[in-house]
Amino acid sequence: MDKTEWKILKEIADLEKTPQGAYNFRLNGGLDSRQVTANIDIVSKTDKPGIDIIVKPFTRGESVHIPVVLSMSGLTDVVYNDFYIGEGADVDIVAGCGIHNTGCETSQHDGIHVFHVGKNAKVRYVERHYGEGPGTGENILNPRTEVYIEEGGSVTMEMTQIRGVDSTLRDTIVEVGPGGECVINEKLLTDGSQKAESNVEIILLGDDATGRVVSRSVAKGTSIQVFRPCMTGKAKCFGHVQCDSIIMDEAKIKSIPAIDAQSVDAQLIHEAAIGRIAGDQILKLMTLGLTEEEAEEQILEGFLN
Amino acid sequence: MLEISHLRYDVTAENGEELDILRDVSLTVDDGKLVVITGPNGGGKTTLARTIMGLNQPTGGSIRWNGQDLTGLSITERAKAGVSYGFQQPPRFKGLKVKDLIALAAGKADLSPGEGCRYLTQVGLCADDYIDREVDSSLSGGEVKRIEIATILARGSGLMIFDEPEAGIDLWSFAKLTETFERIHQKRKATLLIISHQERIINLADEIVVIEKGTVAKHGPREEVFPQIMARTLPGCGYMKEA
Numbered sequence: 001m002d003k004t005e006w007k008i009l010k011e012i013a014d015l016e017k018t019p020q021g022a023y024n025f026r027l028n029g030g031l032d033s034r035q036v037t038a039n040i041d042i043v044s045k046t047d048k049p050g051i052d053i054i055v056k057p058f059t060r061g062e063s064v065h066i067p068v069v070l071s072m073s074g075l076t077d078v079v080y081n082d083f084y085i086g087e088g089a090d091v092d093i094v095a096g097c098g099i100h101n102t103g104c105e106t107s108q109h110d111g112i113h114v115f116h117v118g119k120n121a122k123v124r125y126v127e128r129h130y131g132e133g134p135g136t137g138e139n140i141l142n143p144r145t146e147v148y149i150e151e152g153g154s155v156t157m158e159m160t161q162i163r164g165v166d167s168t169l170r171d172t173i174v175e176v177g178p179g180g181e182c183v184i185n186e187k188l189l190t191d192g193s194q195k196a197e198s199n200v201e202i203i204l205l206g207d208d209a210t211g212r213v214v215s216r217s218v219a220k221g222t223s224i225q226v227f228r229p230c231m232t233g234k235a236k237c238f239g240h241v242q243c244d245s246i247i248m249d250e251a252k253i254k255s256i257p258a259i260d261a262q263s264v265d266a267q268l269i270h271e272a273a274i275g276r277i278a279g280d281q282i283l284k285l286m287t288l289g290l291t292e293e294e295a296e297e298q299i300l301e302g303f304l305n
Numbered sequence: 306m307l308e309i310s311h312l313r314y315d316v317t318a319e320n321g322e323e324l325d326i327l328r329d330v331s332l333t334v335d336d337g338k339l340v341v342i343t344g345p346n347g348g349g350k351t352t353l354a355r356t357i358m359g360l361n362q363p364t365g366g367s368i369r370w371n372g373q374d375l376t377g378l379s380i381t382e383r384a385k386a387g388v389s390y391g392f393q394q395p396p397r398f399k400g401l402k403v404k405d406l407i408a409l410a411a412g413k414a415d416l417s418p419g420e421g422c423r424y425l426t427q428v429g430l431c432a433d434d435y436i437d438r439e440v441d442s443s444l445s446g447g448e449v450k451r452i453e454i455a456t457i458l459a460r461g462s463g464l465m466i467f468d469e470p471e472a473g474i475d476l477w478s479f480a481k482l483t484e485t486f487e488r489i490h491q492k493r494k495a496t497l498l499i500i501s502h503q504e505r506i507i508n509l510a511d512e513i514v515v516i517e518k519g520t521v522a523k524h525g526p527r528e529e530v531f532p533q534i535m536a537r538t539l540p541g542c543g544y545m546k547e548a
Contacts, residue, residue, distance in 0.1 A: 216400075244399065280396035287358055287392075288410045288460060289384040296411065302401035 001025070003030060004100050006068050012096035013067040013130045013237075019094075023065040024051055029077045032069075040064055040091070050080030053093075057086030065094045067110065073103025073137050073166040078110045085153075087118040093125045097141055099164070101133035108140040117144070117180075120152040127157070131164030138166040145172045149180040151206065160187045161196065162304070170198040178235070179204025185216040187304050190223035190251070200229040204237035204266070211239040212214065218300050219251035233266025241270040246277055246303060306371060307334040307357075307464060307496060311533035313365035314352055314519075326352045328519040334512075336463075337493035341527075342500045343534070349519040350500045351393055354466045355497075358390035359383045370464060378492065379540040380484070385481040387463035391470060393500075395453035397441050403452055404436045424455040427485040429478030433443070454482065458489075466498045471506065483509065507531060 001009070005027065009015045018033070022040040025032040029049070032203035036042050039059035043052045055065055070077060085091065101107045112288035117123055130193075147155055161168060174182045190196050202211040213229045226301055231239035241257045275301050285295035314327040324344050327349050340349050355361045357368055359380040375383050379441055398406070400511045407424055408416040416509050423433035428451040431488075438444065440452060448471050457465050471479055490509060499506055507513065511528040515523040523530050 037403060096387060121479065278396055280392075281398055283380065284392060284396050285362055285409065286380040287384050287390050289362070289412060290409065291381050298401070298405075299398065303399050305400050 001027065001069070002071075007072050008069050008071070008098035008130065008132070009067055010102055011130045011132075011230055012069075013065055013094050015065065015067070019063065019065045020066070021063045022053075024053075026066070026068040026072055026077075026079065030073055040241040042193065045080060048080050048083070052084065052133040053080045054084045055086055055089045055091055055292055057088055059086065059089040059091060061090065062068055067095065067107055068097040069100070069261040070097070070107045070109055071100040071102075072106060073101050073107055073133075074105030075108075076106075076108045076303060078112070078114045081114070082124075083113065083115045085115065085117045085121045085123055088120050090119065090122040090273045091124075092125060095125065095126040096130070097143075099130075099131040099133070099139040099141075101131065101135040101137045101139050102136045103137050105137045106140060107137060108142070109293045110144070113145045114145070115147040115155065117147065117155055119150045119152040121150075122153070123155045125155060125157045127159045129161040129165050129168065131166070133164075139164060140167045141165050142169045143171075145170075147172075147174040147182065149174065149176045149182060151177045152179045153177065154181040156183045156185075158185045158187075162187070162189045163191075163200070165196070166194050167204075168196045168198075170196075172200045174196070174202045174211070176204050176206070176209040176237075177200065179208045180206065181210045182212070184213045184215075186213070186217075188215070188219075188225065189220070189300075189304060190225055191220040192223060193221065195225075196222040196223070198224040198228070201232070202230070202239065202255045203232045203234065204239055205234050207236040207265075209235060209237040211237070213241045213243075215243040217243075217245045217253070218248065218304060219245065220248045220254050222250045224252045226254045226256075229257045229270075230256070230260060231268050231270070232260040232262065233268050234262045236263065236265035239266070239268045241272075243272040244303075246273045246300065247274055248276065306330065306336055306369075307332075307498075308368075308369040309333070309353075309357070311366035312353070312356065312363050312368065314349075314356055314361055315364045319540055325519050327356065329519055330516070330519070332494055332514060332521055332524065334498065336496055337490075338508055339490040339497040339499070340510045340512045341507050342498060343502055343507065344516040349442045350516045351468055351509045353516060354390060354468050354498065357464075357466060358388055360390070382427070384460075384462075388448045388466070389457050389460045389462035389464065390466045391453050391457045392411060393468035393472065395449050395546060397449060399439065399441045401440050402436070403438055403440055406440055406452065406456055410459040411461075414512060420459075424459045425452075427458055427481070428452070428454045429481035442536070445473075447478070450474055451478060451482075452511055458485070461495070463495055464490070465495045466499065466500075468500045469502070470499065471501060471503045479503075479505070500531070
């Protein structure tokens with residue numbers, strides 16, 4: 001990896017050197033480097049591009065980094081990653097994709113992730129999407145994430161896209177078993193003529209399953225965002241969908257939360273709000289000595305933090 | 306020294322009527338003084354305070370602070386010149402934490418735990434409970450108000466304007482707040498302009514200014530003005546006489 005690629009790694013996975021524990025670095029459509037541990041195995045698929053990540057039951061306190069970097073313009077990279085998290089394991093997974101596009105051709109990465117989360121296993125998943133580069137080529141990321149949570153399992157997903165992605169279509173589907181839990185924190189900022197569409201479907205299958213989607217976004221310029229989070233309750237469960245967006249300039253935001261109860265014991269809530277930055281917030285920060293631009297920046301940073 | 310000279314603020318109402326919110330306000334406040342601005346609701350007190358901060362642009366007159374003409378300056382420039390204003394109804398911020406707001410006020414990238422604690426204690430808040438909380442709708446009106454006051458303390462400007470600091474604040478915190486005002490005043494660290502109707506705050510004042518119908522109805526030492534206000538509020542009321 002060269003300097004530019006390391007810079008992207010820092011943006012998407014907060015890495016300045018190869019991490020502790022298991023990792024798999026994917027660069028321009030191929031394997032760059034890999035490390036496995038006694039408890040976490042990473043195996044390349046033979047039938048299609050991608051890897052299987054196998055975490056042994058009761059593995060605790062370990063992490064897996066699987067960042068993807070595209071630094072060649074005009075590359076379309078489709079990758080299938082399957083995660084098998086053993087019973088009672090407790091792991092952190094850091095994914096993410098960064099594109100450095102120097103050319104005029106489109107760079108695209110479609111990550112198709114499937115998680116099988118075992119009984120009472122706990123996963124914290126962090127995924128950051130980022131694009132940069134002097135080229136005119138578009139940066140496109142279309143991730144699809146499927147998560148199957150067994151009894152008592154728990155998955156927290158932090159999905160962030162802050163900069164430089166021209167077009168994204170994100171599909172996330174989660175099935176939560178009895179006593180299981182899924183929390184999705186989504187943060188999105190679009191600018192210029194960028195487009196972002198996010199479909200999230202959480203199905204609460206078992207008794208005492210809980211689901212929560214917290215989506216915060218900012219749309220600037222002439223960018224367009226569409227959110228379709230849907231929470232379905234099929235048992236005695238609790239689900240909450242919260243979408244909160246700040247709209248600026250000539251942007252457009254569509255937020256279509258849905259709740260679907262298929263059991264009399266399902267308790268589901270949705271909230272959605274879109275609005276501009278309140279004038280009073282800017283004025284207050286200006287009275288503290290900030291310029292209007294600095295005030296706006298602080299408000300957005302806080303909101304997406 | 307704060308020198309306000311012939312300050313005017315007019316707005317046009319929806320029906321086209323011209324409203325003089327401030328009409329010819331002239332006022333001089335010496336350095337290190339604690340001045341309480343009081344008067345009936347709708348008299349123009351908040352407009353005067355907001356106009357000094359630059360939140361309203363005056364339609365006439367001038368504002369000078371330590372010899373510098375503030376009249377044409379932006380809010381940011383006035384803040385940098387040493388003016389601060391605690392909002393009567395402070396805004397809330399989704400995502401910004403109490404410590405972020407106080408750090409911004411103090412002009413620092415980060416706040417030491419001791420600093421945050423110092424400012425919050427002065428408004429009767431325990432730093433451990435509040436420093437990491439978001440300044441959003443999860444806080445009560447009184448809590449937001451006290452955090453607002455803490456930002457003014459952290460800012461440490463030469464001119465501190467507080468707009469009804471007592472509003473929504475419980476008795477215990479209010480006692481703490483009056484102590485804080487008293488301490489700042491004793492050290493002569495800042496010139497304090499406090500809009501208030503509370504006797505305990507009025508009792509701290511060197512001078513009282515009564516703003517009524519957009520103008521200065523009275524201005525003088527507390528000993529002189531306070532008895533006049535009291536005289537007007539009780540026996541001076543026609544309805545009470547009838548009763």
